[in-house]
Amino acid sequence: WILINVYQALLSGCSAGGLASIIHCDEFQSLLPKPSKVKCLSDAGFFLDAIDVSGGRSLRDLFGGVVQLQTLLTSRPNSGLPGPPSSENQRVNAKKKNMELEVHKNLPKNCLSQLDPTSCFFPQNLVEHVETPLFLLNAAYDVWQVRSSLAPATADPLGSWNDCKSNHAECNSSQIQFLQGVFQSLLV
Known part of the structure; x- marks a missing residue:
């Protein structure tokens, strides 16, 4: 993509794409030339971290699984760690640290500085951190x-x-x- 001559841009999505437009709104703006006007629109992407009818948090469990899956898919064995770990415990800790770093690459850093990765998948926790103009459209x-x-x-x-x-x-x-x-x- 050649984005040199972009003056206005709208990042939008619906449902899961609406959630992605919230998560990546500021990142999208950072990819464009400075004088560009950027706005984001999330349509039906405001998924709530709400208590379900049993008193649990079904969607939190689902998003926690997404974080784990993303971690597993993006982690790589021996990714730049110097030398072999001297013990099994060090190996596990090094792998865990690598996985955490990979997940952190995909979520807004200003949210992650305050909350865990699963919480940063919920718009109610994200919108206060988004600096780019963001419009939310969601049915009650x-x-x-x-x-x-x-x-x-x-x-x-x-x-x-x-x-x-x-x-x-x-x-x-x-x-x-x-x-x-x-x-x-x-x-x-």
Whole structure:
């Protein structure tokens, strides 16, 4: 790509791409010539680190797995470490340090200076660190988040949320109250 003559740019994405546009917004701006006007747009990418119906954090567990997978895919044996480690413990520590360094290359450093990598995958923790103009577009009731994050089958083994997940008109009053509480946090 030849970016020398770029004067305006918009980085945007939807869903996972919307999350990526938040994570990489400042990095994208740094790739362009200084007088360029850069803005970022995240559409349906504001995934919440919310408590699910069982009291757990299903999406945090999922994002933790993403961090681990990214770590495994980007780690390389003996990546520039001087000489062979003298003990198994040193080898494990060196490998762990290398993996942490690889994950840190892919997330905003200003977030990582305050939070762990998994927390830095959540927009609620990222947006305060983004310096480039960032626009967020997100539905208050995100069907994917209800089905996959707030009331996944693992958090609802008896299926008491199945009807509500399929049709919000089928939600009982406590389910509506739960959903309103979660999505109210989007407005803060």
